[in-house]
Amino acid sequence: MYVFKTNKLLFILYSITLFSATGIPPLMGFFIKMYVYMNIIKTYMYVFSIFLVILSTLGAYYYLRFFQIMYSYNSKKEIFLKNLNKIEALSLIFCSILNIFLFFYPNHLHIILENIIISNIFND
Numbered sequence: 474m475y476v477f478k479t480n481k482l483l484f485i486l487y488s489i490t491l492f493s494a495t496g497i498p499p500l501m502g503f504f505i506k507m508y509v510y511m512n513i514i515k516t517y518m519y520v521f522s523i524f525l526v527i528l529s530t531l532g533a534y535y536y537l538r539f540f541q542i543m544y545s546y547n548s549k550k551e552i553f554l555k556n557l558n559k560i561e562a563l564s565l566i567f568c569s570i571l572n573i574f575l576f577f578y579p580n581h582l583h584i585i586l587e588n589i590i591i592s593n594i595f596n597d
Contacts, residue, residue, distance in 0.1 A: 483557075488540060489569045495536040496529060501575045502583055 493502035506529060513522045557565070575582050 484543065486569045487543060488566050488571050490542050490565065491536050493568070493572045495533045499576055500572050501582065502580065504575070504586075508586060521564055 489500070493500040496503045496506045510522055510525065513525065
């Protein structure tokens with residue numbers, strides 16, 4: 474059975490989390506990767522930034538491959554339909570809600586990151 478057809482809520486929550494980890498804009502994972510790349514480029518570490526972009530591309534392939542399997546894998550076994558315990562379910566819901574919130578209000582993430590960066594600069 475397809476996960477998409479059998480448990481749509483679980484599929485949507487996993488999809489949001491996977492797209493964020495892949496770095497699809499404007500989800501939270503994209504902004505985090507963008508800030509890391511910007512800071513690496515500011516320190517003139519160009520070879521390292523190219524290396525990270527290549528690794529990020531390879532990681533995106535694997536995340537999107539998992540998404541494709543989740544969407545189109547047909548099996549008699551229900552491999553994706555295990556019962557989640559409370560901690561797993563709450564963490565998945567929290568990450569998805571945070572990603573959706575930051576999708577609509579990305580300025581909050583910028584403010585939080587700027588405050589963290591400024592506090593680290595002045596505390597050192």
